[in-house]
Amino acid sequence: LPEARQRTAVPGVATGLAVTGAGGDVLYVEASLADAETGSTGVALTGQLGDVMKESAHIALSYLRSRGAELELPVADLKDRGVHVHVPAGAVPKDGPSAGVTMTTALASLLSGRPVRGDVAMTGEVSLTGRVLPIGGVKQKLLAAHRAGITTVLIPARNEPDLDDVPAEVLRELDVRPVSDVREVLEVALESATAPAAAAA
Amino acid sequence: LPEARQRTAVPGVATGLAVTGAGGDVLYVEASLADAETGSTGVALTGQLGDVMKESAHIALSYLRSRGAELELPVADLKDRGVHVHVPAGAVPKDGPSAGVTMTTALASLLSGRPVRGDVAMTGEVSLTGRVLPIGGVKQKLLAAHRAGITTVLIPARNEPDLDDVPAEVLRELDVRPVSDVREVLEVALESATAPAAAAA
């Protein structure tokens, strides 16, 4: 069973894609909500995240906080329950805006209780209005997704021209979906609430 | 359909103008208000904003907080709803006071529910009393607005002499409006509440 399927077996975890010194890699964004009875509030961000990546987490949260009704998410849970967003591995510094869609998806999964599909990975900056903005490293990211056994990858629509650089055999085995609004990401990536991941460990 | 029209289709987004290493460029100031039930309060500012630009956001907020009645804006919404101002792209550092009018307009649009006109861009520092103070880079900014399909540009009245440097063919296709108070900006830039942007995506 591929790693991504195990990692995303519980609501609150989404599979992202990063460019590293050694090509591309899969990363997991994990989100949790404290039990209300613990009295925890506020937002914790861990995983040695740089300034830009921390801002992505705040943008994802504000997007959900302002669109809760529209997205049918129980955002009132955020009032009395501290949110924590973590990106393992804990000692590896990470930065950049391209985990925006992944953070938004992990948080929407957590709030809705709908797990993220284990065969889906994603990359893209998100604006405060939910627009998916272009990012770099499409080729390395698709190669990394393919190596990790991912079969569907969501990329920003404005990055479609970058697909020219991706080997045809990789594109053949991947379902690459260009998106321009993060709602499209949520529609593809979230399992239905009534069909929980049967294969989860 | 030009980008600016899509970006400003929802209330809370205004089109600004910036000087970059490569001439001028259009930028979008996005503002959001958290649902009151999320318990979010305070002000978040993202987009790798420098000190001066963060101060512009605080000046814009204080201007609206102290002139709410006069401007007929429901500023009491700011009490229990966290405000977030973001300026994409998330990884590009930005600074300077010239987004003051754009920030004020994005926030007034958000509070009033009146979208900003998609054919209007603006530049200008704002003082705490709402005066529009002069800025730099008028020529590059007007050229960028023109390239982006903008047809109306608001500039500080004290920058009118800089129009001498702008090519006549650009000025012919732009409606350039010199302003000295930010209320003039709001009067020109905000759509009427009863006539929502029909062309919005």
Added chain:
Amino acid sequence: LPEARQRTAVPGVATGLAVTGAGGDVLYVEASLADAETGSTGVALTGQLGDVMKESAHIALSYLRSRGAELELPVADLKDRGVHVHVPAGAVPKDGPSAGVTMTTALASLLSGRPVRGDVAMTGEVSLTGRVLPIGGVKQKLLAAHRAGITTVLIPARNEPDLDDVPAEVLRELDVRPVSDVREVLEVALESATAPAAAAA
């Protein structure tokens, strides 16, 4: 109409004097109070103010907070209404203690609703007990006030000897008032509440 008269047309703005790289200059201290219904509290200081100048703002506020009854100012307004003190231009770093009288005057004007006279400028450090302490650059500051059309300038009494260096023709056209307590500044500079600036734009 001179700039200073326009800038000080609303309560909360006072005209100060600064020494810059290019001689002296007029600066405006602007103060605002948030509407109580916005829930804003605390103190915001903007305009790229240095440590010493920020301390001047806190001294001005503490002076007014501790002398409210004596000065017949409605200081209870400070409880539920956030204060913002801004000194344009927003991108120019400013520092030093000599805006103390100007900050105290802007805030007293704001609280009392009495505008500051548009023909008056001022300079002087203020102590926590309201004493006006000496500052530097008297000559450059008086020249700048004169150039800006100001007719009355308040200076610290202990700076009177510096007037020897000011050209006689400038002194002839200026009413220079040495003061040793900030209450003298307020008496001279604030318009009466019942006679609002008729000439204001």
Added chain:
Amino acid sequence: LPEARQRTAVPGVATGLAVTGAGGDVLYVEASLADAETGSTGVALTGQLGDVMKESAHIALSYLRSRGAELELPVADLKDRGVHVHVPAGAVPKDGPSAGVTMTTALASLLSGRPVRGDVAMTGEVSLTGRVLPIGGVKQKLLAAHRAGITTVLIPARNEPDLDDVPAEVLRELDVRPVSDVREVLEVALESATAPAAAAA
């Protein structure tokens, strides 16, 4: 009586393993909860912990705060009782993610009142969902555990290949348990509540 048995005699202390300049070493993670009547709240982290190790403590706390019901831990105690996590010796800087399992265990021991077994040591990064992620220095850590009289060591399952480098005579005297979820650590390491450490000093 070995040191580890004394140190872990009270609930709230777990034995970890670290790589130091001079090979490996045993370290103790200590956790305490303030009496509710002291009014203390929040989280204190001491022991000259680096950024990554502080994040490990926050991840451990968030894991427990979000899984309290599932783990049958009285996490409501965290509401009105300040938590303190300390790692002696106080003057030695420490960093890295590998104390994640030890921190989670010390906190779970504290909350449950079940002491940690004195013959057990552990190492492993923990993710926000409780997964045990691989760490470095397995050989040095097992040698240090062996020297300290530890008989059971919990390591990340993904570190099993590193056991090849550990001398056979050490492995013979150690019960090394590879784990992939921090719940497995808690099951092995926590004494039953009804059988308190009789040998404790």
Added chain:
Amino acid sequence: LPEARQRTAVPGVATGLAVTGAGGDVLYVEASLADAETGSTGVALTGQLGDVMKESAHIALSYLRSRGAELELPVADLKDRGVHVHVPAGAVPKDGPSAGVTMTTALASLLSGRPVRGDVAMTGEVSLTGRVLPIGGVKQKLLAAHRAGITTVLIPARNEPDLDDVPAEVLRELDVRPVSDVREVLEVALESATAPAAAAA
């Protein structure tokens, strides 16, 4: 009338002594309490104070907060009224522990409403239990006090040997009082509440 008498005419101001680059100098510690109705709380420290001098202010406050009953001071006033301690001149950096007695005296004067005697200056570190600890620069400080028209100077008892270095004619005109507890300072320096400074400006 000497400067010190004017400065200390109101409760809350005490005359201290400092060593500067150019020998010794008199300094004034000013303290104020916000009107309770302004909602101000907390402690503000201004005058470009260094770390050690800020700590002196906190020690002075804690001493008074813990000994209020014993000293018959209305310390409950500190609950709802923000305290501000300022040391002019605002642009001159100041540091060191020797203003401890001066800060304690200014605050005790403020709370009691008893002005500080205008002919008294003081120097000395204060411990949290009110002990007066030795300081440096006794000679320069006494010379400065003498020049400023001060007639009584309080110094730490442990600094008595330093009086050997002070010119006899200066000592003849000064009443130098060695003290070992800050209560002795308060007894000497505070005017009686019923005999307000008649000579005050």
Added chain:
Amino acid sequence: LPEARQRTAVPGVATGLAVTGAGGDVLYVEASLADAETGSTGVALTGQLGDVMKESAHIALSYLRSRGAELELPVADLKDRGVHVHVPAGAVPKDGPSAGVTMTTALASLLSGRPVRGDVAMTGEVSLTGRVLPIGGVKQKLLAAHRAGITTVLIPARNEPDLDDVPAEVLRELDVRPVSDVREVLEVALESATAPAAAAA
């Protein structure tokens, strides 16, 4: 009367031992609690304490906050009364974990109202569970205690071997007590509540 006896005459002061550039020295840890009516809360730490020494103070407080019932200390006093820990002299930077026992003792003395014995000094790191951990400079510290007229010194049990380096004539005049738990320190060092220091100044 030796200095230490005077300094520890009131509850809340304990005598510690430090290594300085010039051998060893005695230091005093002073603790105070604000009157509840002052509204002060929180923890203040002064005396130019380094990071490690500040952490020692937090460990001492957390130890007492979590063991209040067991130690029969009225820790509920900490709820509404700000704590201040100061280590004179105020201008001398201090660091290291070896004042842990001294800080714990000063705070326990303050809470219990039992003064610390004036003939006792102590050194030792404290862990969060109250264990006394070894420190450096035993020889210099014992020599300093002896010079200061101290007759009983508490040291960590694990530092007993260091006594070999201390001159026999010093050991003969000192009662050196090795301890492994901070409760042993409190039992030796605190006067009984019913027998207040008669000799105190």
